Amino acid sequence: MSQMRTTIVRLLSNMASAKEISLYLKRFARMDAARFAVVKVGGAVLRDDLDALVSSLAFLQQVGLTPIVLHGAGPQLDEHCAAAGIAKRALDGLRVTPPETLAVVRRVLLSENLRLVEALQAAGVRATSIQSGVFEVEVLDPDRYGLVGKVIAVHTPGIRAAIGVGSIPVIASLGETGGGQILNINADWAASELVKELQPYKIVFLTGTGGLLDGDGRLIDSINLGSQYEALMGAAWLHSGMRVKIEQIHDLLMQLPPSSSVSITRPDELAKELFTHRGSGTLVRRGERIEQHTGWNALDRTRIAALIESGFGRRLAADYFEATQPWRVFVSEHYRAALLLTREVFAGGELVPHLDKFAVAHDAQGEGLGRAAWQAMRASVPRLFWRSRPDNPVNEFYLEQADGCIKSERWNVYWYGLESLAAIGQAVDHCRARPASLKEHCHA
Known part of the structure; x- marks a missing residue:
């Protein structure tokens, strides 16, 4: 328990006033537990910032909140495919997935899923591994992308069962067809479909950079899509990877209430993002004109x-x-x-x-x-x-x-x-x- 207190004190020291924290705790307490937050964790975070991620999730559970965690494993997949002699191919921001790549995808995602769950449990955090049964998919375009799935339905009973007993659901970004075929799915796409289904109060993407960067490498603290989207998409400095990310977030937020937003931040800033007005990283909101x-x-x-x-x-x-x-x-x-x-x-x-x-x-x-x-x-x-x-x-x-x-x-x-x-x-x-x-x- 002393270790948990230390974690809480460290996280609280990064925040603003107790009044702000109390405001958010009361706000979160009034909502359906499954609608608190969806936290999408990038593979680089699992590789480089696992301790910070575990500490932040432990804090949330300690104050009675249960986020839904969805993760990818991009860098790990690159490493394991290279070790297996499989060249990486990407089209339209998607990993082309022939059968030999899918075998690596499945093995690595399940391994990373269990690694995160075991790290959480070792820190005294209740966590549940969910490796399948959430994303029902169909093959997107087998000739172009191989065994890559498009999500056609999201099933939440397993997620709600975990939340019902106070356990953090940790979901691997794997899809399954109606016939039981496992398919690779883009983790950002999976997060978007999960968010559309659950309509959470908070949507957080955890990345190594801690936010979106402008043409000079400086952190962009906020983006209001209602007034800035067209100008942003026309900016010469916006590279293809960030363009895809912003387009995905835009398409997601356009299907959610006007008050919705997506936060992009680092694992050690997660509590600050959730419990303070100022937040951290980049806040992308649907916004208003x-x-x-x-x-x-x-x-x-x-x-x-x-x-x-x-x-x-x-x-x-x-x-x-x-x-x-x-x-x-x-x-x-x-x-x-x-x-x-x-x-x-x-x-x-x-x-x-x-x-x-x-x-x-x-x-x-x-x-x-x-x-x-x-x-x-x-x-x-x-x-x-x-x-x-x-x-x-x-x-x-x-x-x-x-x-x-x-x-x-x-x-x-x-x-x-x-x-x-x-x-x-x-x-x-x-x-x-x-x-x-x-x-x-x-x-x-």
């Missing part, structure tokens, strides 16, 4: 007010809409995130953008929708200042986005793009003098 308006006329004020009051837990001043003249309003298509900007007069008549409200609905927190709305705003607003209460949990995010911050007992003042000390001073003076527009202890 972010619309831009220049006044109240085209907006539903009732929905804007409900969003702000829900997000802050305080009521707006009765005259807020009459007293506030927006310069720009950035709002998601379903009114689940919004940024309200005014322009304030500085010395010499200069008009400087000011963030008056930034609100995200409770059920959208953790999706990355707020960050997507912020990015849309930032792309068209080169300078900005705003204020926040010192105890606002969003302040960490604000610090990341700001060029600077001046703190006081009542307000923190943030800015980016202000080029002179005089402008910064005026921003601070304005924020300190501006009356509050939320009743009682507001956060904006």
Whole structure:
């Protein structure tokens, strides 16, 4: 038990506040156990990060959660096929699988499945090996791909039986035809079909890179398919492997509710991804379009007010809409995130953008929708200042986005793009003098 406590302390130290963790635990506790999370584990993770994976899964079980784990074994298959003198061939992102390759695929996948289950059990984690019976398949194109299957049905009784006794199902990405023929199936495709069937709250892909990388090798922290997909697919730096991955995720999310998302992260960041708003790695979400308006006329004020009051837990001043003249309003298509900007007069008549409200609905927190709305705003607003209460949990995010911050007992003042000390001073003076527009202890 002391080892388990050490694991939990180590994982918790990587997270944010206890309030965030409690929020997610309560949210997960209210749902069907089989809909908590599907975690797809790449073969490189099994090879290189098994200990970190086991520790993260042990933590989830310790707090009463049971993820469904599906794994591949790509690097291991490459190694064993090479040792057997079988050349690797791939078409359209799929491993061409003649009979001699299928024998290796089956042996290696079953071996890796048992290795993970045994490692979990050795750490005191209840885990169940599921090597067949989940993915019913038919041969995709025998002349082109060989013994590669296309999933036509997903059967979950074995998965639900394991979850029912608190055991983590560990599923090998092998398919079986109605006549009992074993076929190789792409692990990402298998994960997609499993997700469509179970509709889990969280979908996590664990990889060695910990996320998707841009053309300069930097981690992409979030992708909003609703507003970024076409531009992303047209990017010159997007290589074929990543293109296939993003297309698969896009096709998957288009069949799920708008709030759905896929997280790509490392095994040691799994708990952070599940239990904090900020998460880790790359968050790919179906997302919502972010619309831009220049006044109240085209907006539903009732929905804007409900969003702000829900997000802050305080009521707006009765005259807020009459007293506030927006310069720009950035709002998601379903009114689940919004940024309200005014322009304030500085010395010499200069008009400087000011963030008056930034609100995200409770059920959208953790999706990355707020960050997507912020990015849309930032792309068209080169300078900005705003204020926040010192105890606002969003302040960490604000610090990341700001060029600077001046703190006081009542307000923190943030800015980016202000080029002179005089402008910064005026921003601070304005924020300190501006009356509050939320009743009682507001956060904006």
